[in-house]
Amino acid sequence: MDFYAFVEGPLTWVAILTFLIGIVVRGILYYNASKKTDKMIHKYFSWKWVFSTYAKWLLPNNVTFKKQPLYYLTVYLFHICIVMLPVFAYQHIVMWEMSRFGWSWISLPAGLAKWMTLAVVFIGLFLIGRRAIHPDLKLLTKSSDYLLLALTILPFLTGYLAAHATLGTTGFLAENMQLFHMLSGQLMLILIPFTKLSHAVLFFFSRGATAVEFGRRGYSM
Amino acid sequence: MSDKADPQTMADFFKPRLNARFKTWLKICANCALCADTCHFYLANDRKPEMIPAYKVRFINEILKGKVTIDDDYLKKMYETVYYECNMCRRCALYCPFGIDIGLMVGLQRAMLHNVADIQPAGLKSAIESYKQFGNQMSLTQEDWVDTIEWTLEEMEDYYPTLDIPIDKENVDLLYTVNAREPKFYPQDIQEAAIIFNAVGESWTVPSVDGWDDTNLAMFCGDLGTSKMLVEKTFKQAEKLKAKRVAITE
Amino acid sequence: MELYHDYLASSRIKLKEKVKVPTTLQDPCNVIRSGGLAEKNQKLAEMLSEDFRPMEYQGNYNYCCGGGGGAIPMGPEMRPYRVKCGKVKADQIRATGAKLVFVPCHNCIDAIRDLNKVYDLGIKAVHFKEVIAHNMIIPDHMLPKNDQDQDKEG
Numbered sequence A: 001m002d003f004y005a006f007v008e009g010p011l012t013w014v015a016i017l018t019f020l021i022g023i024v025v026r027g028i029l030y031y032n033a034s035k036k037t038d039k040m041i042h043k044y045f046s047w048k049w050v051f052s053t054y055a056k057w058l059l060p061n062n063v064t065f066k067k068q069p070l071y072y073l074t075v076y077l078f079h080i081c082i083v084m085l086p087v088f089a090y091q092h093i094v095m096w097e098m099s100r101f102g103w104s105w106i107s108l109p110a111g112l113a114k115w116m117t118l119a120v121v122f123i124g125l126f127l128i129g130r131r132a133i134h135p136d137l138k139l140l141t142k143s144s145d146y147l148l149l150a151l152t153i154l155p156f157l158t159g160y161l162a163a164h165a166t167l168g169t170t171g172f173l174a175e176n177m178q179l180f181h182m183l184s185g186q187l188m189l190i191l192i193p194f195t196k197l198s199h200a201v202l203f204f205f206s207r208g209a210t211a212v213e214f215g216r217r218g219y220s221m
Numbered sequence B: 001m002s003d004k005a006d007p008q009t010m011a012d013f014f015k016p017r018l019n020a021r022f023k024t025w026l027k028i029c030a031n032c033a034l035c036a037d038t039c040h041f042y043l044a045n046d047r048k049p050e051m052i053p054a055y056k057v058r059f060i061n062e063i064l065k066g067k068v069t070i071d072d073d074y075l076k077k078m079y080e081t082v083y084y085e086c087n088m089c090r091r092c093a094l095y096c097p098f099g100i101d102i103g104l105m106v107g108l109q110r111a112m113l114h115n116v117a118d119i120q121p122a123g124l125k126s127a128i129e130s131y132k133q134f135g136n137q138m139s140l141t142q143e144d145w146v147d148t149i150e151w152t153l154e155e156m157e158d159y160y161p162t163l164d165i166p167i168d169k170e171n172v173d174l175l176y177t178v179n180a181r182e183p184k185f186y187p188q189d190i191q192e193a194a195i196i197f198n199a200v201g202e203s204w205t206v207p208s209v210d211g212w213d214d215t216n217l218a219m220f221c222g223d224l225g226t227s228k229m230l231v232e233k234t235f236k237q238a239e240k241l242k243a244k245r246v247a248i249t250e
Numbered sequence C: 001m002e003l004y005h006d007y008l009a010s011s012r013i014k015l016k017e018k019v020k021v022p023t024t025l026q027d028p029c030n031v032i033r034s035g036g037l038a039e040k041n042q043k044l045a046e047m048l049s050e051d052f053r054p055m056e057y058q059g060n061y062n063y064c065c066g067g068g069g070g071a072i073p074m075g076p077e078m079r080p081y082r083v084k085c086g087k088v089k090a091d092q093i094r095a096t097g098a099k100l101v102f103v104p105c106h107n108c109i110d111a112i113r114d115l116n117k118v119y120d121l122g123i124k125a126v127h128f129k130e131v132i133a134h135n136m137i138i139p140d141h142m143l144p145k146n147d148q149d150q151d152k153e154g
C-alpha cells in the first residue's frame, strides 16, 4: 500500500475513531469526576437551567454578544464553518458514499462551501493577528494558542487549495495538496480530545455546570 | 516565607481540591479576553491587561506544571493578585462563553496561601482568631452582646416603651442574626430591625450565646474549617431554639 | 431583606410616606448574584421610593462595589485598591443622579460611603431597615402611652 492510500484509508479511520472515542471518553471522564467532586451541581441539577443556557450561548443571544456583537459574530461564524464544512462538504460525502458504509446525506452548495472555507481561513488569520496586537490578548496568549489556531486553519486552507487547484497542477505542493489536506485534517481530529480544542465537548459541561450553579440561585444565564 | 511553601506541597494542596469544573476551566480557557471588561478592576485601572480575570488564576497552572520557582516575590505577587485585584464578585463568570468562574478559583488560591504558606491579610487573620475564640469577628464576649441588646432597649424606652428584643426564646418563626459590626459600631441597626419586627408582630428571637454573628470572613481567605464551624454554630442555635427560619441582617 | 420585602408586599408594614429624593440601589454580590434576590431587592426599593432610578446593569449583572471578598475587613491595607476599583460603582451611581442609595449589605455600605467621600457623590447610603423604620406607620401599641389613648395597647 503506498503512502497516499494509507493516509486515505486506515489513517482516516484511526483519526475519526480517535476523535469520536476521544470526545465520548472526555465526556464520561468529566461526568464521573464531577459526580465525585461537584456534588453540589448534581444535587441541584435541572435541565431547565442547562437548556436555557444552551439556547442563549449556542445562539447569539447572550450578554457577551450584546457587549461585543461584531467580535462575537465573527468568532461565531468561525465555529459554525468549522463544524459544518467537514460534515457537509460534498467532497467528503462522496468519500462516505464510496466507503464500505455507502452513506450519503445532503451537502452544502459548492459556492457556499467555498466562501465558508475562505471565511475560516481569513477569520483564523484575523484571530492570530489580533492575538499579536491586542494588549489584553498579548498578555494572555501562549505559544500553544498560536499553534492550535494555525493547526485549525490548515485543513481548511489546504482543502480550499486542493478543491480549487489554486496553485495550478504541477509542483510538489500542488500535486500533494490532497495529501496535506488529509494529514492536517486528521491531525486536528486527533488533537481535539487531547488539547484545548476539547472545548468542543467540554463547553457543554462547563456551561451546564455554571448554569446550574447560578440557576439554583434563581436566575438563568 | 514559611518553610512549608515548597511547590510540591502547594501542588498537593491544589490537586484534591480541583474539582471537575476547575480542571476543565483551567484546560479550556481560550485566553480570549472576553471577560476583561466585565471586571471593575480592569475598567478602573485604565484597562490594564494584568487585570483581566483570566490572568488572575494563572498561578494554579504554573504551580501544577512545576515550572516556576516559588520565592517571596512569587508569593507576594500571588497575594497581591488574589487580594488586591479581585473581590470574588463572580461577575466575570456571567460573561465568559464557557462560564468559567474566576472568582471561585481566586478563592482556591487564597485558600492555598492561607493553608499552605500561612499568608493572609492581617485584617482577616485577626477576624479568624476572634471567630475561633469568641465566635464572632469583633472579639465581643457573650456578655458584651447581651449587654448591647439590653442597653439598646433602654435607650429606646422613651420612644417605644413596649419594644422587645427576645433573647433565646423557643419555638419562634425566626432566628435573627446580625453582622458583628452592628453591636460594635452601628447599634442603631439592631434598633431598627427590632422596631420593624415588633411592628409586624413577628415571632422572633436572637441567640444569646454562639452563632449570632452571621458574617463569615474566614470564607474569604479559604479557611474552610473555621468557616464551617461558624455556619454550624448558627444552625445549631436554630435547632436548639426550634426556630423555623434563620434570618440574617439585610 | 427578603423578609422586609414580604412585609411590605403583604402590607404587614405600611408606610407613612415614600422617599422623595431620587434613589438607586446597590446589588451586593453575595445577596444578589450568589443569593438570587435580585427581583425582591429592586421591588423593595421601588416600594420605598417615589423616584427610583435603576443604575446600569441593575440586578444580577451589576458591578461589585469594591468592598467584596473580604476587602472591607482587610482595612487600610486594601483601601487604595478598593477605592480605585470602586470608581466604576461611583460612576454608575453618579449617572443615576440619585441622592439616596439603598445598600442592603454591611460591606457594601462601608465601601459606598467611602466612595461617596472620595468621589464626592453627594449621596447618602442607607440600609433598607433604616428607611423602613423611619417611614413606616408605627402601630399604636408601640408608642409611648402618654401620647396615645391608653387602652390601645396590646
Ligand code: SF4
Pocket (backbone or CB within 6 Å): B038, B039, B040, B041, B052, B053, B056, B085, B086, B087, B088, B089, B090, B091, B092, B093, B102, B103, B106, C064
Ligand atoms: S470575580 Fe474577581 S476577576 Fe471576576 S469580575 Fe469579580 S473582581 Fe473581577
Ligand code: SF4
Pocket (backbone or CB within 6 Å): B028, B029, B030, B031, B032, B033, B034, B035, B036, B053, B054, B095, B096, B097, B098, B099, B100
Ligand atoms: S475566562 Fe472565559 S472569557 Fe476569560 S479568557 Fe478565559 S475563556 Fe475567555
